[in-house]
Amino acid sequence: MIYRETGTFITSYLEDRKLFPIPFDKWAMAVFMLFMVFVVPFIASDYWLAAHLIPILAYGTAALGLNLLTGMTGQLSLGTAGFMCFGAFFTFNIMLRSPEWMNLPLAMILAGSVTGVIGIIFGLPSIRIKGFYLLVSTLAAQYFALWFFRSYPYFLNYATATVTLPDHHFDLFGIGETFNVDMASFEAKYLLSLGIVTALALFAKNLMRSATGRNFMAVRDMDIAASVIGIPVIRTKMLAFFVSCFYCGVGGALFCYAYLQVLGIRTFEMNRSFEILFMAIIGGLGSIAGSFYGTVLVYEFPILFSWAGDYIFGGAFDTAVVDNVAKIMYGILIIALLIREPGGLAALWATAKQKLRTWPFPH
Amino acid sequence: MKTKLWITGLAMATAMSATAPVMAEGEVYIPMPVYRVGPYATGGTGYFGGIIDYYTLMNMTEGGVGGMKIIWNECETNYNDQKGVECYHRQKEFQGKQALFFDPLSVGISTSLVAQGRKDKIAIIAVNHGRTEGQRGDVFPYYFMPGINTYDEHSIITAYIGELEGGMENLAGKKIVLLFHGSTYGREAVEFTHMLCEKHNCSSEAIEVPHPGNEQTSQWLKIRRSKPDYVVLRGWGVMNPVAMQTGVRMGFPISNLIGNIWSNDDGDVKPAGSSANGYQAITTHPTGRVAKVIDEIVAKLYDQGQGDLEDKSRIGSNYWNLGVMAGVIHLEAVRVAQARFGPDVNSAQVRWGFENLNLDTARLTELGANGLVPEIKTNCMDHVGGHQAKFMRWVYAETKWEVASDWIDGDVELSQAIIDAKAENAIENEGITPRDCNDPAQRDDFDV
DSSP, X not given: OOSOOTTOOOOSHHHHTOSOOSHHHHHHHHHHHHIIIIXXXXXXXXXXXXXXXXXXXXXXXXXXXXXXXXXXXXXXXXOHHHHHHHHXXXXXXXXXXXXXXXXXXXXXXXXXXXXXHHHHHHHGGGGTOOHHHHXXXXXXXXXXXXXXXXXXXGGGTTOSSEEEOOGGGGOOTTHHXXXXXXXXXXXXXXXHHHHHHHHHHHHHHHXXXXXXXXXXXXXXXXXXXXXXXXXXXHHHHHHHHHHHHHHHHHHHHHIIIIIIOEEEXXXXXXXXXXXXXXXHHHHOTTOHHHHHXXXXXXXXXXXXXXXXXXXXXXXXXXXXXXXXXXXXXXXXXXXXXXXXXXXXXXXXXXXXXXXXXXXXXXX | OHHHHHHHHHHHHHHHOOOOOOOOTTEEEXXXXXXXXXXXXXXXXXXXXXXXXXXXXXXHHTSSBTTBEXXXXXXXXXXXXXXXXXXXXXXXXXXXXXXXXXXXXXXXXXXXXXXXXXXXXXXXXXXXXXXXXXXXXXXOTTEEOOBOOHHHHHHHHHXXXXXXTTSGGGGTTOEEEEEEESSHHHHTTHHHHHHHHHHTTOEEEEEEEOTTOSOOHHHHHHHHHHOOSEEEEEOOTTHHHHHHHHHHXXXXXXXXXXXXXXXXXXXHHGGGGGGGTTOEEEESSOSSSOSHHHHHHHHHTGGGTOOSOSSXXXXXXXXXXXXXXXXXXXXXXXXXXXHXXXXXXXXXXXXXXXXXXXXXXXXXXXXXXXXXXXXXXXXXXXXXXXXXXXXXXXXXXXXXXXXOSOOEEOOHHHHHHHHXXXXXXXXXXXXOOOOOTTSHHHHHOSOO
16 A cells, blocks of 8 residues: 555666655655755754764664675674774874865765775685684774774874864864854754765665676675676675775764764774674665664664663662663564564565555455 | 553553652752663762762751752663763753763763763763863863872872882882783873883883783783882783782782772772782772761661662772762862852853862861862862872781871872873864963853
8 A cells, every 4th residue: 555566667777777666665765864854953952863863873884884795795794893993093084184175074985995995905814714704804803903093192193092073173165164053063963974874875775786786795695606607706805895894984983073073992892893793683684774774773772771761660760670671672672583584674674565565455 | 462461561651650750949950870780880889879878868968969959860871982972961951950060980981071061061070080181171171080190190109109118219229110901091101100210210111911911921920020119000800800919929029019090999809819918009089987978878878778789788898989989079069169159050150169179178077078088179270189099908808908098199290291281182183272271250250
């Protein structure tokens, strides 16, 4: 009923290749995006922007990056937080050491590219080793990043442990000064993150529909078969590492700039890599939208639970009890979800969509 | 059936929900970003337990602070930076009342909030730790580290070693080794240790222990070769008991191993067993029932079956005492602000209170906190204020610390140069326009 295809006739190849072939889907997405851009910044409080939407966008970018590598190309990685660390530190250094005209999005792209090149270096072992062995070798990236930035205080501009990122780094093309807008406000940071994330997600979506994306998936499904049919396996793997680390780098930069507004090594410890891996797995490996679903679930669940605990029991229980119960519930939820639907939330959503198509007459 | 169950559950939950108390006039709100869960829960339950106990006592005996009842709510941070930031944004306003300040007892959370606190005009408190350059109140008006900073800590340790040797002049020719944790925290003291030894004509060496520090044989072999008179332990977690055990095994006298402020917990010495007997460490707040206020908390709360600690044996423990100390400092700042602005103060006014603390011995005695809290006198240029600490010695047979020294002052002059350099760096890196503390108008303006 809702996702109805009836009446939609595809008459050309161009139409067949549309991102949203179902009109309802297209309009729903358009309304959603308009809502996110024009309504959310005005109605959302600082709390919602600063503590929910912006971190979800930053985490989502990194989860998407990991998903491109692990979900699409089948190369396991535990170096995500390390690559985020590179992205964040390089963005800061580019902003700090460049002339006036440099702006944050451009710096993020440059830093992401450098991170991508570093990713290729750490991806080299993937030529020879696979699966869990690769997982262990990507750990090197994680430890190297932390060691590197700890050993060379130049990259933190000789600050002790953290740098609070200055507000003037957020000013784009002097808009803030000219129109007297606070470009470091949460609204501005949110819109900046949303813009970057939308562009990156669109790019990823289109990449996966291209020949390159099909190469990625061929390598994932069976790299020997892929090489037999003429796909350059090594080049594909390296490209996957480059693209993935580019996304992780930008994600790290967003994490530090838009979310925490503090740059420090501690932000990118090992457990961040795991967190992002869970986001990608729960959201659905190999799905672009799934990366964001997973992020929302992993990030929001504990918060919503503690909220609900506060609201329902009004402080009758210790925060420790609520927090522990939240962890138990979260564990149960994930186990149940992955048993019922190993494809993650994205697969669940796809099933729901299929059901909606035929609803209310499924037969 | 399933739906029914859901609805019943929901109905029950709604029925159980207590109606949220509406903030009345005559109340001040202080957020409590606790961590009762996770690897640092011992610190969190102790520290925030101490604060809650002190606030409860004040609500009971004095009707709050300056006639305003103190209310608080908890938010669980897990000592996790992201959760802490979320808690800050959630807690900065509660039922229409603004938070007076925010004290998360976490380096990560508090440093993440330095800039945000300034924007929201909410002071971020980090007792005894934090970014050293935060001492410069002109550069960081909304950041406070009451107590001591890293440099005070090490100059006080050097002064204590001098005391043990019978005078600072006897330090000449002695050798001091700094055994530090391989992290930013650990490295922060290296340069300053060399500076201290240069000043007192002793020789110094810094030896790094990689994180987590559960194997230190090679470091202690190195120490044995260089034959130092004293080893200063700048440890963290498991590194501390291992250092004591390895040191004793290598024949180093434990009484010459001096611990820093993160190497002074019961949890650091107990795992080392008898090796730790006679180990000395610095502290700003001696453990045990060392002040009147603690006896009062015990008598009025714990003996009546109240009190925040579940395990009564932790009364007087390191973190709980630190919490009581923090509570005393917090409420004194509120009182200072109330004295100038009237009872219903806002967060910017409380910031001014933190900047004008004057906890001298007379005032501390009045508060019943003498012996627990060091003298703290802050001003526009100095957001640390204490620069004083004592030493404790671990008595293995009685499993308790005994106070080993009187209050010792830090070498503030020597550390000022490094702090200024770091503050200059922060001004440049972070685009801060500092206040002018010599200008009385800027100095006395609470709303900066």
